[in-house]
Amino acid sequence: MSAVVMDGKELAKSLRVKMKDEVAALKEKGITPHLTVVLVGDDPASKSYVNGKKKASAEIGMESDVLELPDTITEKDLLDLIDKLNSDEKVHGILVQLPLPKQISEQKVIEAISPAKDVDGFHPINIGRMMTGQDAFLPCTPSGIIAMLNENNIEITGKHAVVVGRSNIVGKPVGQLLLNENATVTYCHSKTTDLKSYTTQADILVVAVGKPHSIGEAFVKPGAVVIDVGINRMENGKLTGDVDFDAVKEKVSYITPVPRGVGPMTIAMLLKNTIKAAKGLDL
Numbered sequence: 001m002s003a004v005v006m007d008g009k010e011l012a013k014s015l016r017v018k019m020k021d022e023v024a025a026l027k028e029k030g031i032t033p034h035l036t037v038v039l040v041g042d043d044p045a046s047k048s049y050v051n052g053k054k055k056a057s058a059e060i061g062m063e064s065d066v067l068e069l070p071d072t073i074t075e076k077d078l079l080d081l082i083d084k085l086n087s088d089e090k091v092h093g094i095l096v097q098l099p100l101p102k103q104i105s106e107q108k109v110i111e112a113i114s115p116a117k118d119v120d121g122f123h124p125i126n127i128g129r130m131m132t133g134q135d136a137f138l139p140c141t142p143s144g145i146i147a148m149l150n151e152n153n154i155e156i157t158g159k160h161a162v163v164v165g166r167s168n169i170v171g172k173p174v175g176q177l178l179l180n181e182n183a184t185v186t187y188c189h190s191k192t193t194d195l196k197s198y199t200t201q202a203d204i205l206v207v208a209v210g211k212p213h214s215i216g217e218a219f220v221k222p223g224a225v226v227i228d229v230g231i232n233r234m235e236n237g238k239l240t241g242d243v244d245f246d247a248v249k250e251k252v253s254y255i256t257p258v259p260r261g262v263g264p265m266t267i268a269m270l271l272k273n274t275i276k277a278a279k280g281l282d283l
């Protein structure tokens, strides 16, 4: 048996078609959704992600701008800029691309962004609202994963979901969203002993560790659904995930590829959050 390969690129494209109509309807009312991305320094991976966000915004008729700042910027100057963006009525969504240089506290920056403009869903208010099942800006990669499962009609209720990785951006929130969807959730991480004993129990396995080929064929249950969040650039310049795709796809029922998997869904969810911010979320 070979798995269904879930094509995030195609799915994100079809979501953008629907969002384009939503943006057009908002424009009729005089509201043009506007995303401001703040990019500090010149990390090539960050630049490439930011360009993807800008291109996708333009494609659906949204406005966006990218504020490029030197990596020598002080924390205070960055916080002052965020203050300005918070009170700029034209700006509906603010995204500060991470990671930030060492002299700047990422947590302080995240908490400085108005929760009503926090299209990344990283602010503690949005995280708390997500945890308590209230309306919130949901973090983009985790909500993209849920959208992918839903679009493929994959049942979540009652399933055992195992999340490998416990980052604030992906691992922790995706576990929470799966719990909100009635899965039974197990978290694994770098200190987990006998990882395989957990991953082989997973009906839905989400892998977000940032290490190529961490999950091989022996780590999955036959027929499982495997979501690979890793984006690792190899020495030959090619991108690869955290899962040994070729071996694992022969054993499972659904799998996401890298590239063309979760990555495009992350950007689609960012657009969705920006439209939601433009409509006005009461926070």
Ligand code: GUN
Residues within 6 Å of the ligand: 095, 096, 097, 098, 099, 120, 140, 141, 169
């Ligand atoms: N760096 C890597 N992923 C992300 C993300 O989803 N949002 C932001 N702001 N920075 C990132």
